[in-house]
Amino acid sequence: MPGEVPSITKQNEDLVGSVSKNTDAPGPSSNYVLPSVPLGEMAVRKANTLLQIDRHQIQAVQSEQQALELQGLGLAVYDQEVLEQGVLQQVDNAINEASRVSRLAEAEQELQQLADELRSCVTSLRQINKIIEQLTPQAATCKEIGRKLDSVKRQKHNKEQQLKKIKAKQKRLKAVLGGSQEEPDIEEDLQGYHEEGETTRELCQNFMRFISGSFAKIVFYHNITRGLRIKIVLEGPACKSLQYKG
Numbered sequence: 001m002p003g004e005v006p007s008i009t010k011q012n013e014d015l016v017g018s019v020s021k022n023t024d025a026p027g028p029s030s031n032y033v034l035p036s037v038p039l040g041e042m043a044v045r046k047a048n049t050l051l052q053i054d055r056h057q058i059q060a061v062q063s064e065q066q067a068l069e070l071q072g073l074g075l076a077v078y079d080q081e082v083l084e085q086g087v088l089q090q091v092d093n094a095i096n097e098a099s100r101v102s103r104l105a106e107a108e109q110e111l112q113q114l115a116d117e118l119r120s121c122v123t124s125l126r127q128i129n130k131i132i133e134q135l136t137p138q139a140a141t142c143k144e145i146g147r148k149l150d151s152v153k154r155q156k157h158n159k160e161q162q163l164k165k166i167k168a169k170q171k172r173l174k175a176v177l178g179g180s181q182e183e184p185d186i187e188e189d190l191q192g193y194h195e196e197g198e199t200t201r202e203l204c205q206n207f208m209r210f211i212s213g214s215f216a217k218i219v220f221y222h223n224i225t226r227g228l229r230i231k232i233v234l235e236g237p238a239c240k241s242l243q244y245k246g
Contacts (some may be wrong), residue, residue, distance in 0.1 A: 051094050058086030104177060111173045114176050121159055128156045 057084055130151050139146040 051091065053087055053090055057090065058083060107173045107176045111170065111177070114166055114170050114173070116162070118170070121163050121166060125156065125159050125163070128152060128159065132156065 132149065135145055135149040135152065139149045
């Protein structure tokens, strides 16, 4: 009857709140009516949902196009197509944001795991370098030690390849996180490792030049506070003991 507020349907109520279909209004052939109560609050009270639709982001029908019975009742009137598109757009935005936050959280967790792996890898490489320092002087005179040295060098190669893969993964994850993550401690460890590698090569080269052409009995030991010390007992004509300090 004229003057009566259209009834509220159950189907539309479940979708976006209390709504009704207006068949007498001029303008769009199909309109929906939303109450003045914020839809997000109604969703929390009725369905306890996580996503709250903001009806203020959806364009309402102009007041002059609304039915006379609805004017002045504090109701917002929406075109059906506009309303559906607005609701779906907000749902899509919420899903995309949740997915983005999840990806960032996973990237941060994986980056932390890689940092731990990197520390472990650098520590292993340092230990391998120390073993190489100890075995290299004897490898020229003892085949068994030479074979062991080759095995240790293969382990070093594998660790260096693992280190490259870890750094590549770190670079990719930092790009996902926008480059906001830094690992200063790890960078210092890597710099220290590379410097140790250069020192090891120079030490071995100098040592081999030092004992070149002599038959030597080598006694080596490592002092943590003073570095690598190698005692060489020459069995050649000179017959004297020397010390080479790395």
